[in-house]
Amino acid sequence: MLAVALPTESPAQAAESYRLAGLTRRFPGVLAVDQVDLTVRRGEIHGIIGRNGAGKSVLVSMIAGLIPPSAGTVLASGGQLDAENATPVRAHRLGISLIPQEPRFARALTVTDNLFMGRELTVGLGFLDPAGMRRAVADVIDRLELDASPASRMGDLPIETQQLLAFGKAVFIEHARIILLDEITASLSRQRKTRLLGLLRTLAAESADLSFTLISHHITEVMEFTDRVTVMRDGRAVATLATAKTDERSLANWIVGDVKITGPAQAARPAAKPRAAAMPLLTADGLGDGRDFHDLSFRLQRGEVIGFAGLEGSGKDAALEALFGLRPFRTGEVRLEGSSVRFAAPREALKAGIAFLPKHREVQAVIQNRPVEDNTLISSLRRIQGPLGFLRVHEGQRIAREKTAELQVKTPSIFTPIDHLSGGNKQKILINRLSLTTPKVFLLNEPTRGVDLAAKPALLQVVRDKLAAQSGVIMLSESEDELVACCDRVLVFFRGRITRVLERGKPDFTVGEIYKSVQGVEEP
């Protein structure tokens, strides 16, 4: 119904796929998106790039009608979305389709069932036209060059194929005109990416009313895939550049902005005094698993905080898990205070003195339905164990109370189920859980993930002042600000290898430099 341009449109409007006018979204205490104006043209592949928290995903959610804007409008031919009327259904009617990072399909149903769900082809009287649907789906599969059949069970297909099918559904079956691709390239293989790019180009050329908006935080991808790119920073669209006329380095500069340290600057501190004589706490030598990370070497001293920086899939998460025994390494060696270690299970690592804070708090760390007390003590029950394995309960409660007070966890009591607490308080409890095992090394994966903005500096302070006081800390963060604020050294991971080491006190120990290395932007 939107295929025919209305005759009243001016030439400028005819060239325009959609336009954002003063689009704004406020959350309590945060201005997530701040008066964004943006025009995306028909036939264009438009990139939106920015660091974590720059407002990309909120912006895209507003375009897709998932979040109503606080102010401003999304204008597409045929209508608009604004604070009053924005809904996913309305966005859909305007021809807008968002391909999410993780497609939501009915896993037990076939590809055909999923692609035609709710819009089945019929031969009349409600009887389905299976042959017709199968043909259409086979067509989609061919065009995307996928390894699947219309009768494949969706759940059996790799996530990358599911993602591309979601794309195919939007373009070929729903005939959406405004396609938003949210980090879709993150999980695609190199070869697949190139093919997808080719397909986007062909499609844009074939039907001139299509536009693609690609959300990414990978500079290289945006450079490769897009015609123009809009840079988001602190909720604002700071620049829209023609991709052909810019380069990775200047794009990186736009993204980072003036090199100023924002966020928990008060946690910044002088470099740890090097204790040259001391034996390193933890040494990794040529560590590799033959797949996700290769030839990693570093050493960690007591009192030191090392940061691992890198994109998703850069190998930093895998390396951290390997140090804790959650996954094996094939080559190289890890030494803890001089003796070689290799753990088959987390409890062995804990016993040896390595504590690990996982990234996905609710899935991997929080024990739901259980009180603060149990969540604090679960890794250190040995401490309060009496005869026959019975626990000195009062001793346990005393410790839990003490630790809870020490980190100022806001909870009515230690008997409150942990589920009632906020993300920041849960995280503090988990940090208490780790520190009660009195480890030599803390491995922290995104310690401030899912924590209120206001609570982040306090958590980093704990990492810096308390955890690093007696131990060594390795910390992963997607925020370069946090790494600069907290770490003595930052190791940058790129495609499974450590490509750069930045040290506190050196002139290149800045948010901007870390960001560029993380993105794999070459030195000039």
Next chain:
Amino acid sequence: MSGSLQAFVRTVFERHLIWALLVLLVLIGLTVPGFLSTRNLINVLWAAAPLGCVVLGLFFVLLTGSLDLSLESTFALAPTLAIMIVLNWLPDLVWPGLTMPIVLVIGLVAGMVNGFISVRLGVNAFLVTLATLLVYRGIVIFLIPEGIYYLPIEMTFWGESRILGFLPIAVIIWFVLYGLAFALINYHRLGKNIFALGNNPEAAFIAGVDVDRTRITCFCIAGVLAALGGLLEVGRLQSAVADLGQGDILMAFAGAILGGTGLAGGVGSVGGIFAAVLVISIIENLMNLFGVEPSVRQIVFGLILLAAIYLTSLQGRVRVGAA
């Protein structure tokens, strides 16, 4: 004052609805002549002891997020094998007084088999224990198709005899077991580990809990408790029959669920299942006293159970509403 009353009522509804149900049943019982007599009450407890053991065993397995259907067969297998060993196979070597430890060891092995196959070999516990349910029962039927009667006192002692002339030892064992389980669940490392892995196995693993070993331990505990329950029942009936406990696993599930045990794992309390076992036993007793015809008894029982389970299911919603 009314505020604290309200809070009390709310607590009852949120956590202890099963106790309210128990009180209600006792109140109904008061109107029935003969219910309140010491003899009748003792009988209620006595009849409840074997089921109480099986429910407690199932409770441990359910807390880990697994289940064990074979408990009702272990219930028969352990005493049967012990009786065969003592009376037929090794009558000269084994003193009949050793029946109890032998029963417990057989229960342990039966539970360990379930635990090992389902945990270490990673086979669905429903399927594993469905198979062992058949195998264990099959062994019993093979060994004692006609049943064994006139058992020596050493074998029936635990289920049959009374101290002070009125209190069955079985009832004392039952109480002690629940007390022990309460301590184990609330004040022991094992209990903390069980709750941790029942609510979030991945988090428990990362936090250093030996998840597999804890799970297998729970299967072993369940086997031992079911075996002990079987011994008490054999003593109470003074005979071992091939269909001992057959079909009782459903009642054990009913008890565990009525007592507030979550089927998904990690939720439940010893007090809750204790009350639930009493509730089941009292319902049966009241049906006896009311003279409900045996042919319709099962229908009545099923309906009462349905109502009771509906009522206890309300407490989850009360809790959600309050949050």
